[in-house]
Amino acid sequence: MKIEIQHVKKNYNDFEAVHDLSFSVEDGELMAFLGPSGCGKTTLLRMIAGLIPVTSGKILFDGRDVTTLPVQKRNTAMVFQNYALFPNMTVSENVAFGLKIRKLNKKEREKKVKAILEKVHLLEYYDRRIQELSGGQRQRVALARALVLEPDILLFDEPLSNLDQKLRVSMRQIIRQLQKEYKITCLYVTHDQEEAMSISDSIAVMDLGVIQQIDTPQNLYFHPKNAFVSDFIGKTNLFYLSKQKGDGFITFLEKQISVPAEAIDRGQVIISIRPENIRIQKLAFGIEARVRYREVLGLITRYHIETTDNKEILVDMISNEENEIYQDGEKIELVFDEGAINVFID
Ligand SMILES: Nc1ncnc2c1ncn2[C@@H]1O[C@H](COP(=O)(O)OP(=O)(O)OP(=O)(O)O)[C@@H](O)[C@H]1O
Ligand SMILES: [Mg+2]
Secondary structure, three states: OOEEEEEEEEEEOOEEEEEEEEEEEOOOOEEEEEOOOOOOHHHHHHHHHOOOOOOEEEEEEOOEEOOOOOHHHOOEEEEEOOOOOOOOOEHHHHHHHHHHHOOOOHHHHHHHHHHHHHHOOOHHHOOOEHHHOOHHHHHHHHHHHHHOOOOOEEEEEOOOOOOOHHHHHHHHHHHHHHHHHHOOEEEEEEOOHHHHHHHOOEEEEEEOOEEEEEEOHHHHHHOOOOHHHHHHOOOOEEEEEEOOOOOOEEEEOOEEEEOOHHHOOOOEEEEEEOHHHEEEEEOOOOEEEEEEEEEEOOOEEEEEEEEOOOOEEEEEEEOOHHHHHOOOOOEEEEEEOHHHOEEEOO
């Protein structure tokens, strides 16, 4: 089911938590919402679910205005960070709860509960109490409880934040697989950008109640629209450089970088270059710099570099034993391709 958000705002008394948001999520699409704490992600989900009213604007499901429709008439389901299960009930009682409210008979309930528990690999826990489950198992029960109602829209609010890294990776695969199988439209809020990138068709990057960019994970990474997005998605080196107004280029580390047309009349531009787009090599006749220190992070080794004009730059190189040749304090040279640089005006 397609979701359209049209000029939606939310005020809590004098405070505007969500400013004039407009976007849409296509039928069967999974859109992730990524943004710093307090930027309005939970507020947005709660408005879509109908748990809190909008201050102004409209919400449409498949073109139908649902802005004032009560929560139980929207056919959405929500999965939370803290599971929100009934701790004293069994797994099957939790999953069957919503079906009971919908007045399905016992036989139908059992059939649906078993089928969905099988999907989340929990059939053998049918009679287990929630208190006797691990965090990952609890979150699979919560997912089953949401899916069993065959919602048109599934809303996730940081569902994996309480789980450890390995479990988060396997859970996100389960969620994505089921979402595709059932073709459910999903909005998925997370703090974890790797999770957002791995699970979604598109990502909305939010800051201060405003969407900064909505795009595919790939485009957000390679073609961020502004400095905030380039810094928020992945790691980057950002430099605020002043320049001569009217110039179509800027000098960065001894190279002339051309700037976009809209930046020509600016006195300042922002340059972004990702750590993996710079290389270090033995000092010869290139751009001289110095290794402050390095961190071996596993797959990559991250070098903290200081340039001759006192800029700090991160450089990521694939780890191999040859990396050992660049020692703390060593003078080296930097190599990069101008094509890998993004220039922004804000
Ligand atoms: N009931 C409320 N009354 C007043 N202010 C609220 C209320 N709920 C949320 N807020 C404020 O609205 C803003 C957005 O809150 P929200 O919970 O949507 O943020 P979030 O993006 O989900 O943050 P987090 O990532 O920490 O969960 C915050 O500044 C918060 O303090
Ligand atoms: Mg939140």
